Amino acid sequence: MNHEPILDGMIRTEADRSEPLLRAGNTNCGGCGMSLALLMLGRAAAKHHIQMVIPACCGIVTAGPYPYSAYGAPVMAATFASAAACATGLSHTARLNGEDTRVVCFAGDGGTFDIGLATLSAAAERNEDILYICYDNEIYGNTGGQRSSATPLGASTTTTPAGKTVRKKDVLGIIAAHGAPYVATVSLAHPEDAMRKLRFALDAKGFRFLHVLAPCPTGWKSEPADGIELVRLAVRSGLYPVYEIFDGERATVNVKPDHDPEALATYFGKQGRFRRAQIDLEVVKAEIGRTWRRLGMFERGGITAAE
Ligand SMILES: Cc1ncc(C[n+]2csc(CCOP(=O)(O)OP(=O)(O)O)c2C)c(N)n1
Numbered sequence: 001m002n003h004e005p006i007l008d009g010m011i012r013t014e015a016d017r018s019e020p021l022l023r024a025g026n027t028n029c030g031g032c033g034m035s036l037a038l039l040m041l042g043r044a045a046a047k048h049h050i051q052m053v054i055p056a057c058c059g060i061v062t063a064g065p066y067p068y069s070a071y072g073a074p075v076m077a078a079t080f081a082s083a084a085a086c087a088t089g090l091s092h093t094a095r096l097n098g099e100d101t102r103v104v105c106f107a108g109d110g111g112t113f114d115i116g117l118a119t120l121s122a123a124a125e126r127n128e129d130i131l132y133i134c135y136d137n138e139i140y141g142n143t144g145g146q147r148s149s150a151t152p153l154g155a156s157t158t159t160t161p162a163g164k165t166v167r168k169k170d171v172l173g174i175i176a177a178h179g180a181p182y183v184a185t186v187s188l189a190h191p192e193d194a195m196r197k198l199r200f201a202l203d204a205k206g207f208r209f210l211h212v213l214a215p216c217p218t219g220w221k222s223e224p225a226d227g228i229e230l231v232r233l234a235v236r237s238g239l240y241p242v243y244e245i246f247d248g249e250r251a252t253v254n255v256k257p258d259h260d261p262e263a264l265a266t267y268f269g270k271q272g273r274f275r276r277a278q279i280d281l282e283v284v285k286a287e288i289g290r291t292w293r294r295l296g297m298f299e300r301g302g303i304t305a306a307e
């Protein structure tokens with residue numbers, strides 16, 4: 001698989017977006033990680049023509065009421081079940097018209113891990129030329145904070161008030177198992193790595209999937225100003241591995257964690273959603289160990305840990 005930007009036969013015109021992708025005056029909560037992901041995406045796509053497909057989630061409420069829009073790019077609002085299929089249609093239409101428009105599906109974890117998984121899987125299996133970005137706030141934020149299959153063990157939500165008893169789904173592993181050309185996690189606390197991945201994923205061809213851990217002060221019961229620090233703690237402690245997988249087989253760890261137990265304790269301590277369940281850090285550490293062992297399985301396929 002060639003990972004160079006491929007635009008053979010396409011009309012490549014440089015976009016010049018005079019407005020940001022996420023305009024000021026949007027209604028997102030203060031400290032929203034999804035907002036930051038959109039700002040980074042806007043910067044990475046400054047010279048691209050992009051079209052967005054957004055299913056039901058906070059990200060589509062962001063757009064605001066017709067005829068206004070907080071987005072500085074065309075956005076198609078889709079149902080959960082059809083988001084990846086709608087993006088596929090737009091991508092094929094752009095290709096037939098000879099345009100180099102990059103189609104970006106932007107969805108929450110509920111729309112990705114749960115309700116939209118069937119068409120997401122189908123698009124990955126067909127290797128459709130779309131970039132799918134999941135901002136993962138680990139709840140159904142837009143409807144009041146119910147649990148999703150991305151909600152971690154022990155987190156209180158409106159449907160798991162005593163703390164979730166089932167562990168988080170490994171959606172990256174699922175998408176990578178399709179043999180997708182590019183699958184990666186994105187840390188908002190590591191902007192250089194994040195921008196590199198966004199730029200690469202915008203330029204690359206075929207199915208690309210980015211997962212962004214997106215702090216949500218409203219659902220996480222955390223201070224809006226703590227969001228980036230929380231992501232940094234999640235990365236340092238090994239809770240959120242920062243890596244990329246090419247073609248479902250070659251993995252690279254981009255940020256080495258120091259597995260600092262204090263960082264782990266602080267991560268949980270700063271979030272009200274973990275207060276009810278009295279998190280057993282030994283159980284969490286065992287879970288982190290399992291995750292890194294699974295990641296290490298790719299080692300035989302050529303995993304390399306970057307400094
Ligand atoms: C098929 C279907 N079921 C339920 C809903 C109601 N609904 C709208 S947004 C939402 C939550 C989405 O959660 P997520 O994808 O995690 O995004 P977030 O709201 O957290 O940004 C739900 C359940 C819907 N629109 N369609």
Ligand code: SF4
Pocket residue numbers: 027028029030031032033034035058137141142215216217218219
């Ligand atoms: S509920 Fe969470 S994800 Fe939704 S806008 Fe507010 S902070 Fe962002």
